[in-house]
């Protein structure tokens with residue numbers, strides 16, 4: 001448990017939350033400041049800042065709960081944004097892994113992922129090859 005972490009305090013019961021489900025390593029609950037009706041967060045019980053900081057077992061448990069909750073959340077509007085801000089510079093405000101499940105509809109104000117970025121990035125063939133070599137496993 002991280003002492004100053006809001007989500008650790010929800011897990012310990014020090015901060016109230018509308019908890020929807022619990023598994024061995026994860027919980028889901030309603031977001032207190034929802035972007036849409038039915039905005040749900042799914043988090044690991046252990047304090048981990050980034051997805052890759054979780055063990056494979058914690059990761060599998062988290063995304064299994066995401067899978068379960070998606071069928072519920074998706075029934076609200078018929079489509080769902082699933083998002084993780086993996087690190088502070090990616091827009092992560094609470095430094096404890098959380099998967100957002102946000103009901104989406106065609107007439108909401110959010111767009112496609114490219115609308116988040118003011119970018120006209122193009123990469124040369126050699127830059128693409130360098131990236132490929134860097135990321136390939």
Ligand code: 5GP
Nearest residue numbers: 006017030031032033034085091092093094
């Ligand atoms: P982030 O900006 O880190 O991706 O998302 C953090 C999320 O946590 C936000 O959607 C915010 O509304 C939610 N949140 C912040 N504080 C609380 C809280 O005390 N309780 C609950 N249930 N959600 C919170």
Ligand code: ZN
Nearest residue numbers: 005008047096
């Ligand atoms: Zn935490």
